[in-house]
Amino acid sequence: xxxxxxxxxxxxxxxxxxxxxxxxxxxxxxxxxxxxxxxxxxxxxxxxxxxxxxxxxxxxxxxxxxxxxxxxxxxxxxxxxxxxxxxxxxxxxxxxxxxxxxxxxxxxxxxxxxxxxxxxxxxxxxxxxxxxxxxxxxxxxxxxxxxxxxxxxxxx
Ligand SMILES: [Zn+2]
Numbered sequence: 496x497x498x499x500x501x502x503x504x505x506x507x508x509x510x511x512x513x514x515x516x517x518x519x520x521x522x523x524x525x526x527x528x529x530x531x532x533x534x535x536x537x538x539x540x541x542x543x544x545x546x547x548x549x550x551x552x553x554x555x556x557x558x559x560x561x562x563x564x565x566x567x568x569x570x571x572x573x574x575x576x577x578x579x580x581x582x583x584x585x586x587x588x589x590x591x592x593x594x595x596x597x598x599x600x601x602x603x604x605x606x607x608x609x610x611x612x613x614x615x616x617x618x619x620x621x622x623x624x625x626x627x628x629x630x631x632x633x634x635x636x637x638x639x640x641x642x643x644x645x646x647x648x649x650x651x
Contacts, residue, residue: 513539513561515583515590516573520524522547526576526650528558530605531569539563573606574598575632576650598629606634607649610641622651 519527524545528534533541540561549555564584565573573580574596584592604621615622615638624634624643631645 509588510542510559510561510585511561512586513559514565516558516577517555517581517583517626518549519521519556519577521556523577524558526554527573527580527610529650530572530576531565533558533560536560536563565602570594570596571599572605574599575602575648578632579629586647598626598632600626602626602634605650606643607651608636608639608641609643609647609649610636610639613639613641 514643515621516527524543529615530543541558543556543558545556546554547557565582572581573582576578576600578596578598580596582594582596583590584594602622602624604623606622606624608615608624610616610623613636614620615636620638623637625637627635627642632648633645634643634648636643
């Protein structure tokens, strides 16, 4: 193992038990925190690193959540804002499992419909989309049938 790799492994696994989310685009860090409700966790320590150098992505962010293991449904929410994120499950300071995020076929309540006339932007109706394309992500609104593209995604 090269020195750089050892260093990287330490950087990611420096929590005892929990989840490290790696390869988040730096500008999506707060969307990820929002989507996963990390600001509402009361018993878990959450740490993050922002603007870390990444060979693949330019600048990236990492989030580490102590003593929490994300459910697949939570990981899939993450997919909408950070489709290239990598999930590391850590036990006793070791990465015991790596998971890739998977973009779900349906998205409910995470993203705003970009159509200003849509009912979801005027009444208390939870948004609902069908994922019609996964890379780049294109969402079709269940109510108004307008498309919301990845570059226009706004997290509710
Ligand atoms: Zn709509």
